[in-house]
Amino acid sequence: MKLFHFNLISKNYNSGPIWLAVIPMACFEKNLLDAYPDLRGMERFPITDNHMHLDPGGLMEKAVMDFFRTGGTHVVLVHKPYHSAPVINENDFNRSFDITLDLADRIRKRTPVQVTVAVGPYPVNLLYLEKKHGLERGREIMMKGMETAASMVEEGLVQAIGEIGRPHFPVSEDIMNASNEILKYGLTLARENDCPVHLHTEGGGAELYAELASLAKDSRCPRDKVIKHFSGPSVLPEENHGLFPSVLASRKNIEKALKKGVRFMMETDYIDDPKRPGAVMVPKSIPRRTFQMIGKGLLCEEDAFKIHKDWPERIYGIEVEL
Numbered sequence: 001m002k003l004f005h006f007n008l009i010s011k012n013y014n015s016g017p018i019w020l021a022v023i024p025m026a027c028f029e030k031n032l033l034d035a036y037p038d039l040r041g042m043e044r045f046p047i048t049d050n051h052m053h054l055d056p057g058g059l060m061e062k063a064v065m066d067f068f069r070t071g072g073t074h075v076v077l078v079h080k081p082y083h084s085a086p087v088i089n090e091n092d093f094n095r096s097f098d099i100t101l102d103l104a105d106r107i108r109k110r111t112p113v114q115v116t117v118a119v120g121p122y123p124v125n126l127l128y129l130e131k132k133h134g135l136e137r138g139r140e141i142m143m144k145g146m147e148t149a150a151s152m153v154e155e156g157l158v159q160a161i162g163e164i165g166r167p168h169f170p171v172s173e174d175i176m177n178a179s180n181e182i183l184k185y186g187l188t189l190a191r192e193n194d195c196p197v198h199l200h201t202e203g204g205g206a207e208l209y210a211e212l213a214s215l216a217k218d219s220r221c222p223r224d225k226v227i228k229h230f231s232g233p234s235v236l237p238e239e240n241h242g243l244f245p246s247v248l249a250s251r252k253n254i255e256k257a258l259k260k261g262v263r264f265m266m267e268t269d270y271i272d273d274p275k276r277p278g279a280v281m282v283p284k285s286i287p288r289r290t291f292q293m294i295g296k297g298l299l300c301e302e303d304a305f306k307i308h309k310d311w312p313e314r315i316y317g318i319e320v321e322l
């Protein structure tokens, strides 16, 4: 059955699976599941975008339907700061995280795509808080944000904490130290709640991974639950020091990654910003890249299942259903 399915899709990866091609495109504009309730039960090839964002002012379900139409089945929706809900003190996290929960519900209701959710205090937020309240108070507020995220994991509302870490651009030593402290607290809460985290940090190679791995060790957080978001093809253990790479799905990255192994997931880091459509990558990049790699013979069916189904299931404790 699996093999048949693989054949079905690999032959048609330019146009999408056969059954999709016979559904009139206009139907996707309406509530798809109302129109075709059988779709949810239909067997498909698992395709996971491990890190994407949506915005209440952006395309939302339209972006996710683009992903679905090209073969996508599952997304990890990661919290980002929203213009309509700025975080100025600790009580603001609830309102801001609730927007992410609402977006996830909206996708569940309006598309057949499965959604896993991560929330957490966005690392750059510390800079705004520092300006407003000073570093000490800013740090305290970010810590409260971690607690709010962890309590949502505990309640079963979300499955992961993220994205957390440190700013992706150079910052003062004080900010860096405070960020590391906040991050370690987040990693500790993740361990206590047995959930994964999405790490947002500056770019870097094996040295950066080694440093982040030691922060995880200090917090006694299992490194294979620490997902390095926006990762390059750092698939070898000596490159990632046990952290789990979420590789940005450019052709170069994925080709390089596949040459080293398959212990990685794929992501677009799509941000759904109406002012910057397509930044960082568009949602259909993951199915396209996956089918392209299968078509080129660089990825076999079994390994594709590992990347898109086995790893997400193991890391998030979910079932990626087809």
Ligand SMILES: [Zn+2]
Binding pocket: 051, 053, 078, 163, 229, 269
């Ligand atoms: Zn992101």
